[in-house]
Amino acid sequence: xxxxxxxxxxxxxxxxxxxxxxxxxxxxxxxxxxxxxxxxxxxxxxxxxxxxxxxxxxxxxxxxxxxxxxxxxxxxxxxxxxxxxxxxxxxxxxxxxxxxxxxxxxxxxxxxxxxxxxxxxxxxxxxxxxxxxxxxxxxxxxxxxxxxxxxxxxxxxxxxxxxxxxxxxxxxxxxxxxxxxxxxxxxxxxxxxxxxxxxxxxxxxxxxxxxxxxxxxxxxxxxxxxxxxxxxxxxxxxxxxxxxxxxxxxxxxxxxx
Amino acid sequence: xxxxxxxxxxxxxxxxxxxxxxxxxxxxxxxxxxxxxxxxxxxxxxxxxxxxxxxxxxxxxxxxxxxxxxxxxxxxxxxxxxxxxxxxxxxxxxxxxxxxxxxxxxxxxxxxxxxxxxxxxxxxxxxxxxxxxxxxxxxxxxxxxxxxxxxxxxxxxxxxxxxxxxxxxxxxxxxxxxxxxxxxxxxxxxxxxxxxxxxxxxxxxxxxxxxxxxxxxxxxxxxxxxxxxxxxxxxxxxxxxxxxxxxxxxxxxxxxx
Numbered sequence: 001x002x003x004x005x006x007x008x009x010x011x012x013x014x015x016x017x018x019x020x021x022x023x024x025x026x027x028x029x030x031x032x033x034x035x036x037x038x039x040x041x042x043x044x045x046x047x048x049x050x051x052x053x054x055x056x057x058x059x060x061x062x063x064x065x066x067x068x069x070x071x072x073x074x075x076x077x078x079x080x081x082x083x084x085x086x087x088x089x090x091x092x093x094x095x096x097x098x099x100x101x102x103x104x105x106x107x108x109x110x111x112x113x114x115x116x117x118x119x120x121x122x123x124x125x126x127x128x129x130x131x132x133x134x135x136x137x138x139x140x141x142x143x144x145x146x147x148x149x150x151x152x153x154x155x156x157x158x159x160x161x162x163x164x165x166x167x168x169x170x171x172x173x174x175x176x177x178x179x180x181x182x183x184x185x186x187x188x189x190x191x192x193x194x195x196x197x198x199x200x201x202x203x204x205x206x207x208x209x210x211x212x213x214x215x216x217x218x219x220x221x222x223x224x225x226x227x228x229x230x231x232x233x234x235x236x237x238x239x240x241x242x243x244x245x246x247x248x249x250x251x252x253x254x255x256x257x
Numbered sequence: 258x259x260x261x262x263x264x265x266x267x268x269x270x271x272x273x274x275x276x277x278x279x280x281x282x283x284x285x286x287x288x289x290x291x292x293x294x295x296x297x298x299x300x301x302x303x304x305x306x307x308x309x310x311x312x313x314x315x316x317x318x319x320x321x322x323x324x325x326x327x328x329x330x331x332x333x334x335x336x337x338x339x340x341x342x343x344x345x346x347x348x349x350x351x352x353x354x355x356x357x358x359x360x361x362x363x364x365x366x367x368x369x370x371x372x373x374x375x376x377x378x379x380x381x382x383x384x385x386x387x388x389x390x391x392x393x394x395x396x397x398x399x400x401x402x403x404x405x406x407x408x409x410x411x412x413x414x415x416x417x418x419x420x421x422x423x424x425x426x427x428x429x430x431x432x433x434x435x436x437x438x439x440x441x442x443x444x445x446x447x448x449x450x451x452x453x454x455x456x457x458x459x460x461x462x463x464x465x466x467x468x469x470x471x472x473x474x475x476x477x478x479x480x481x482x483x484x485x486x487x488x489x490x491x492x493x494x495x496x497x498x499x500x501x502x503x504x505x506x507x508x509x510x511x512x513x514x
Binding site: 042044045046047048049050051052053055056057058077078081082084085086107109110111116119123124151152155159161162164165181182184186187189191194195196198199205206207208209210236237238239240241242243244245246247248249251252253255256257 | 299301302303304305306307308309310312313314315334335338339341342343364366367368373376380381408409412416418419421422438439441443444446448451452453455456462463464465466467493494495496497498499500501502503504505506508509510512513514
């Protein structure tokens with residue numbers, strides 16, 4: 001009895017032409033049939049946003065036996081929803097998102113379009129992995145991902161993932177030979193300290209560009225993703241879609257409400 | 258010794274002119290000085306999105322002794338970041354977001370701009386509460402919020418909230434007299450089942466409007482927010498910004514990586 005090849009849905013937030021997406025397609029095509037639905041343009045920082053004010057389009061770019069590529073004007077989450085509802089003929093066995101140009105470790109998971117798409121996959125019962133490289137450059141070197149992503153994908157295809165759970169994988173931007181291995185981590189406690197670059201336009205109106213620097217609240221905690229990445233490990237943080245703080249529930253039960 | 262009046266930051270995702278925002282301002286103004294920084298237009302479904310591709314503006318609408326109102330073209334999270342970095346002179350004692358026109362219970366917390374702003378507040382160490390009413394109508398009746406939101410605000414101002422934690426509060430859309438009380442809940446497991454309304458434009462191009470219906474995976478679980486709301490309770494779910502699935506971490510430790 002022949003087993004069907006796995007069906008793999010690929011998306012990202014840097015857009016259909018990003019080098020990281022091309023690298024990811026190359027990585028997953030040996031595992032099964034590949035369908036790509038990705039934003040036509042970059043959608044960084046779009047988190048789990050969905051598009052409700054404007055209609056969405058969906059255009060087929062290429063279609064062959066083993067790879068189909070489509071783009072949409074929507075967010076990464078819209079791309080996943082469109083893919084699952086309008087494109088695939090059966091539920092994908094795996095969703096991969098990325099490879100993002102830039103880190104999605106620690107609190108960046110909350111703002112990331114790459115992880116938004118990944119979370120959407122897990123909500124639909126699909127084992128889902130978001131991949132990011134700690135290098136923003138459009139021509140970043142994805143060799144570390146080429147070597148380590150297949151191991152992770154293999155494990156997820158074989159073992160699945162717990163319900164309502166996806167993976168946030170980050171690769172250090174170092175030479176392949178410097179990588180020490182893969183580490184299962186928790187999300188580092190930290191936040192972006194925002195600074196705004198305030199300017200004045202030719203018509204004398206003020207405007208702001210969002211900039212910022214990351215503040216790590218626990219730089220010495222060796223079970224965190226930030227620590228792992230700084231020490232040349234590939235980090236994997238399992239992410240849950242149940243945002244309930246169960247410890248806070250007890251705290252609140254003493255309130256007079 | 259006189260104590261400073263609390264400083265309260267108000268935002269939403271339905272925009273500066275929404276009735277829910279006006280109701281929330283009326284509710285909080287008796288608790289302290291109020292600064293409002295809200296999107297100029299509706300930003301529903303924007304989640305934790307931040308704006309990186311276009312510059313942000315920030316315009317003062319009104320300013321008096323006790324209330325200052327500003328708008329921005331940014332997302333709800335952008336509004337919070339701008340408020341904290343460019344507007345307030347000291348860290349607010351409380352952030353409130355809403356009152357959203359429409360539910361943000363269960364998995365909607367993930368897509369909600371109202372909750373995106375609330376989460377951003379908690380990341381900045383500010384006790385933060387997102388309020389939503391289960392009624393999408395622009396002229397919705399906020400009487401239930403008028404009665405129950407002050408109790409919750411009072412408790413948060415008095416007791417604070419645990420680090421990295423905010424509150425997701427939803428009000429049933431029923432008569433005030435039908436409300437049974439307030440219930441501390443966990444987030445219901447469920448998801449939006451998307452359907453797309455596929456149309457053809459005058460130039461024969463296809464386009465899609467996102468629609469959908471909510472699927473509750475555990476309709477009988479009486480500790481969930483969906484159950485509470487269906488049974489005429491105001492629901493409070495404490496939300497954490499640490500998305501790590503600690504149970505999944507153990508699961509992954511058996512993998513060959």
